[in-house]
Amino acid sequence: MRRTTVSDALVVAAGTTAADAVAAAGLPSNGPKAIVVVKDPSGRLRDLDWAPAADTEVEPVALDTPDGLNVLRHSTAHVLAQAVQATFPEAKLGIGPFITDGFYYDFDVEKPFQPDDLGKLEKKMQEIVKSGQTFRRREYASLDEAKAELAHEPYKLELVDIKGDVDDSEVMEVGGGELTHYDNIDRKGERVWGDLCRGPHLPSTRLIPAFKLMRSAAAYWRGNEKNPQLQRIYGTAWASRDDLKAYQTRLAEAERRDHRKLGTELDLFSFPDEIGSGLPVFHPKGGVIKREMEDYVRARHIEEGFQYVGTPHISKEGLFHTSGHLPYYKDTMFPPSHMEGADYYLKAMNCPMHNLIYRSRGRSYRELPLRLFEFGSVYRYEKSGVIHGLTRVRGFAQDDSHSYVTAEQAPGEIKHLLNFVLSLLRDFGLDDFYLELSTRDPESDKFIGSDEQWEIATKVLEDVATESGLELVADPGGAAFYGPKMSVQAKDAIGRTWQMSTIQYDFNQPARFGLEYQAADGTRQEPVMIHSAKFGSIERFLGVLVEHYAGAFPAWLAPVQVVGIPIRDDHGDYLQEFADKLRKQGIRAEVDHSTDRMQKKIRTAQQQKIPFMAIAGDDDVSGGTVSFRYRDGSQRNNVPLDEAIAHVVEVVRSRTNAGPTA
RNA sequence: GCCGCCUUAGCUCAGUCGGCUAGAGCGACGCACUCGUAAUGCGUAGGUCGUCGGUUCGAUUCCGACAGGCGGCUCCA
Numbered sequence: 001m002r003r004t005t006v007s008d009a010l011v012v013a014a015g016t017t018a019a020d021a022v023a024a025a026g027l028p029s030n031g032p033k034a035i036v037v038v039k040d041p042s043g044r045l046r047d048l049d050w051a052p053a054a055d056t057e058v059e060p061v062a063l064d065t066p067d068g069l070n071v072l073r074h075s076t077a078h079v080l081a082q083a084v085q086a087t088f089p090e091a092k093l094g095i096g097p098f099i100t101d102g103f104y105y106d107f108d109v110e111k112p113f114q115p116d117d118l119g120k121l122e123k124k125m126q127e128i129v130k131s132g133q134t135f136r137r138r139e140y141a142s143l144d145e146a147k148a149e150l151a152h153e154p155y156k157l158e159l160v161d162i163k164g165d166v167d168d169s170e171v172m173e174v175g176g177g178e179l180t181h182y183d184n185i186d187r188k189g190e191r192v193w194g195d196l197c198r199g200p201h202l203p204s205t206r207l208i209p210a211f212k213l214m215r216s217a218a219a220y221w222r223g224n225e226k227n228p229q230l231q232r233i234y235g236t237a238w239a240s241r242d243d244l245k246a247y248q249t250r251l252a253e254a255e256r257r258d259h260r261k262l263g264t265e266l267d268l269f270s271f272p273d274e275i276g277s278g279l280p281v282f283h284p285k286g287g288v289i290k291r292e293m294e295d296y297v298r299a300r301h302i303e304e305g306f307q308y309v310g311t312p313h314i315s316k317e318g319l320f321h322t323s324g325h326l327p328y329y330k331d332t333m334f335p336p337s338h339m340e341g342a343d344y345y346l347k348a349m350n351c352p353m354h355n356l357i358y359r360s361r362g363r364s365y366r367e368l369p370l371r372l373f374e375f376g377s378v379y380r381y382e383k384s385g386v387i388h389g390l391t392r393v394r395g396f397a398q399d400d401s402h403s404y405v406t407a408e409q410a411p412g413e414i415k416h417l418l419n420f421v422l423s424l425l426r427d428f429g430l431d432d433f434y435l436e437l438s439t440r441d442p443e444s445d446k447f448i449g450s451d452e453q454w455e456i457a458t459k460v461l462e463d464v465a466t467e468s469g470l471e472l473v474a475d476p477g478g479a480a481f482y483g484p485k486m487s488v489q490a491k492d493a494i495g496r497t498w499q500m501s502t503i504q505y506d507f508n509q510p511a512r513f514g515l516e517y518q519a520a521d522g523t524r525q526e527p528v529m530i531h532s533a534k535f536g537s538i539e540r541f542l543g544v545l546v547e548h549y550a551g552a553f554p555a556w557l558a559p560v561q562v563v564g565i566p567i568r569d570d571h572g573d574y575l576q577e578f579a580d581k582l583r584k585q586g587i588r589a590e591v592d593h594s595t596d597r598m599q600k601k602i603r604t605a606q607q608q609k610i611p612f613m614a615i616a617g618d619d620d621v622s623g624g625t626v627s628f629r630y631r632d633g634s635q636r637n638n639v640p641l642d643e644a645i646a647h648v649v650e651v652v653r654s655r656t657n658a659g660p661t662a
Numbered sequence: 663g664c665c666g667c668c669u670u671a672g673c674u675c676a677g678u679c680g681g682c683u684a685g686a687g688c689g690a691c692g693c694a695c696u697c698g699u700a701a702u703g704c705g706u707a708g709g710u711c712g713u714c715g716g717u718u719c720g721a722u723u724c725c726g727a728c729a730g731g732c733g734g735c736u737c738c739a
Contacts, residue, residue, distance in 0.1 A: 112666055217734030218665030225736045229665055232734070264673070273712080273730050329739060349739060378739095383663050384730095386737060480739050504739090531739090568696045595693095596701090603700035617698050629699055637698095 010038065012056050019048035019203065022060055032064040032239040034207055037071050037200045045071065047137055047200045063207065064239035073098035075135065075202040076125075076211050076237040077105045082184060082193040083124035084109075084233070087117075093195065094155050094221060094230045101247060102236035106219055108155065112231050113216040121233070122213050129208045133184040133192060135201035140179040146196070149181070155221065155230075156196045210244035211237035253494060259546035260389040266551050266608065268542075268559075269390065278387040278394035280539060285559035288588065290542060292557050294375060296655075297399055297424065297534065304420050306373035306401055311353035313377050317343045323352040324448065324512055328481050332380050350376035351506075351531060354402040355513040358527075363517040365406065368527065369413050373401040375538065390543030391498075397538045404515065404527040414464045414503055417532045418486070421501040422468075424534050425490055428545060429554065429657035432491035434471035436499070437462055438478030446481050449508050457505040458484045482508035492548040500541065504531040552609040552631055554657040555648075562648055563610045564591035564626075565601045567617030574621050578614060578641060585649050589614075602629065611660055612648055634662035 012021045018038045027035045037045045038058035045067060046058070061067045077096035084091050084107055094106025113121075140146040143160065150156045160179065182201055183194040202208065214234040221227035238244040255261070263269045268286030275281065282290055298308060317336060320326040326333075329348055336343035347353070354372045363370065375397040382394050405413045422433065439458050440447040447454070461484055465472045479485050488501040506529040509515075516524045535541035545553070555561055562582055564575030575591045582589035592601045598615070605613050613629040619638065620626050626644050627637040639647065651660045 115667070215733060216666075219735045220664080223736075225664075229735070231665080234734080271730090277730065325739075332737090332739080351739095380739085383737065385663065385665095385735080387731095392738075482739085485739090499738095502739090565699085567698050570696080595695090597695090597697060599697085599699070600701055601699095606700055613699085615699065619698080627698080633699085635699075 009057050010060050012038070012050075012052055012058055014054050014056075015051060017049050017051045018046060018058060021058070022048065025060075027060055028062075030207075032062070032209070032243075034063045035060040036063050036068050036202050036207060037061045039067070045200045047135070048203045049137070050200075063202075063209075064243075069237075069239060070098045071200055071202060072208060072239065073103040073235075073237045075205070076208055076235060077103040078135070078182065078184070078193075078195055078197070078201065079125050079128050079205055079208065079211075080121065080213070080233060080235060081105050081107075081195060082128055083121045085193070086124055087121060092155060093153050094232075095159070096195075102214065102234060104219075104232050104234045106155075106221070106230040106232045108228070108230050112218065113233060115216075118213040118216060118233070125211070125213075128184075129205045129211075131186060132204050132206040133186050134204050135199075136183045136185050137199055137201075138181045138183060140181060143179070146179045146181075150196060153196070159196065208237060209239060210241045211235055212244065212248075250494070254496070254547075257494070257547045257550045258389075259391075259543040262546050262551040263390070263543075266546075266559075268546070276394070277384060278382060278392070280390060280393060280395075286542070288559040289545075289553065289557050290538060293428075293535075293538060293542065293545075294399075296427070298373075298375075300420075300424060300427075301373045301399075301401065304371075304416075305369075306371040309354065309357055309372045309374045311350060311357075311374060311376060312347075313379070314344045314346050315353065317345055319352045319356075320345060320347075322512055323349075323355070323509055324482065325349060325352070328446065332382065334379050334381050346379040347376075348378050348380045350374065350378065350398060350400045351402055351509060351529070352513075354400075355509060355515060355529070358402075358404055358515055359513060363404075363515075363527075365517050365519050365525075368517060369403050369405040369409055370527075371401060371403045373399075376400045390539045390546075393537075393539055396540065398536065399534050399538060401532050401534075403530040403532065404510075404517075405530065406517075406519075406525065407528050410505065410528045410530065411460050411464060413530055414460060414486075414505070415467070417503050417530065418464055418468060418488075421488055421503070421532070421534050425488065425500060427655065428541075429548060430490040430492065430500075434473060434489050434497075435465045435468065436473045436475045436478075436487045436489055437465055438475040438480075438485040438487065440479045440484065441477035444477065447479060448481055449483070453507045454484065457507055461486045461503070461505055480504055480506075482506045490544075492544060493550070494547075496547075498540075498544050500536050500544070501534050502532065502536065506531055553611075554655070555611040555652045555660055556655045558609070558611050559588065560590055560608065560610050561587050561652060562589035562612040562614055563601075563605045563608075564589065565598055565605065565613055565615045565629075566591070566593075567598050567615065569593075569595075571616045571618075571621055575614065575616050575626070578616075578626060578644070581641075581645055582648060585645065587648055587652060589648075606631070611651075614644065628662070630659070630661050632659075632661050636662045 010021050010025055012018050022035045038060050040046050040056060040058050063072055081093055081096055088109055090110060092108040096105035146160050180198055181194055182197045182199055183191045186192045214236055216231060216233045218229040219232040221230050236247060267283050269280050269282045271280050333348045334346045336345045357372055377397050379395045386392055403413050440454055465486055483504055483506040485502055485504045487499050489497045490500050491497050510526050510529050515527055517527055519525045564579050566572040566575050572591060572593050579589040579591050609631060611631050614626040615629055616626050623638055625638040625640050629635050
């Protein structure tokens, strides 16, 4: 939080309003820099018509600041609610908070909103904005007064009753220990609308410079599946028209990078209906990327002391009883098939099978840490509504490892894993991370193990996370049933975060499987097991990489690395020889022998985002050279063949994630 | 799983207020062109309009169920 500094502090004199002080200081009241609220010494935002009882130093907050935008967005939500109730008088109000980049408001309406309703509502909102209504705060004297006024708003009534429990940024209706209402007053001084709300708000709707309704969707009341669904309208609002346009450009950019779209365009993968929802197939070009990822990750694991293993896709159900998974995850496992008196499940996790490998013979403390790794195919019956491209599928390969260590070795192993995970992500071009620590919810009975075990395990993860120096975010209640979890969240090229790697401390499964090792003193001890997935799933990570690179993969991952483009047909053989030499060096090189004109071939290669185009015409053939055109449009003409080959090989083998460029 | 919207050629999309041979661009294929840095021209093939059922003289069009997709919600070991 920013500290109030003397230079931008403002004093609101007792008995006068913040607006008076803002005006006296000559601060702007219009445009993106307009002062819309002030921050009091306790850090609380106050409306401009707030009048403190004593002289108070405040910090003016402009519309285009993070706080100012939140106020703008929440105020716009009120305008939306007013427009909805004007258009659909029977609509009951839910909640309407600001969110990242915008706001939403939930309504109980008889019929869900139709796409063209949004346009009508937007128009109505424009009218309200233009009419310059002011927001006026009013405190309820008592609970009963509030209830009487809100008798026709059942959801608001509910909020009034539970106001003590809901005091977070999502629920702006109540909080701060008092019940307040905001009335919208038109230019004639008449009250035209109002809403239970803790505020604060813009001084006037006129200060809403740019907004847009984005979509409507259903949402469960107070986020609980058991509750009725309300109809939610999402909108966005900005301090200027240009900011709104920039936001829309940002959305368009994200859409351009969508891996589902690029997956089709670049012929990487598809989701045949005939196979089933959430079950991708990789085409040859997607297969190349997948294989490169797997080969590299496998090699790095072996370098880091992991042993590559293999396990089947199905198992008798007893295994998942032993591991303890079945009671918790039966709903998300594919139903079993019954064969020869046993129920076989498709596996949804690999750890039980790795435990059996560990247990296959006696283990010595000298073997620890014992690290098992594989690309384990798992199947999870995700609810139909959550399936999304490659990032949420029903069948996928985890780059899964389990480290079996002594309790003393656990911190060192976790540190080792975290560093390894981060270095792998960096190798693939992701380098902006933060960590999340998922702990158990002591209230829930989902989690097994003693308080002490949880405490130790959580502390170990927390210490390593803190030591890493990365930002650490708490995720209470997000742990696995068998132990706490640390996850790496990575930011992609356009700033979106993806949960990638997880490291989990497990003190339950070793006991359930009776895992042990013989210690130096001859006693039998139980190891600790540390689960770790580096990318989470290969499929998901591939999807993230497609979006991160917008399909323009680094040369080492590109499905086709070099394409030869002859100027005339008769330059094709020359380029084919060049390509053959590259292929001998392990480079994926092709020549475009189609009947297209060379300009068209360049366009095609450009659309396929191929890193190197090698062009040759008469000049190059007679000079023994090729001319490079890179993906970014830059060029290097008439490069001698040997040099050209060395250049491509160097760029590919370096695994650089940049370029290539001239 | 819940709510809403959607499904027409390999891809992107027109179209049919229920009626005779359902269109376009890109892609594919063929022919001509042989060209120095993002689309040469002409031609050909390709669709039981997601599936099943209903209404109707007649359904790609209207209704229902199912499947798949999209956007949210919930969930995400």
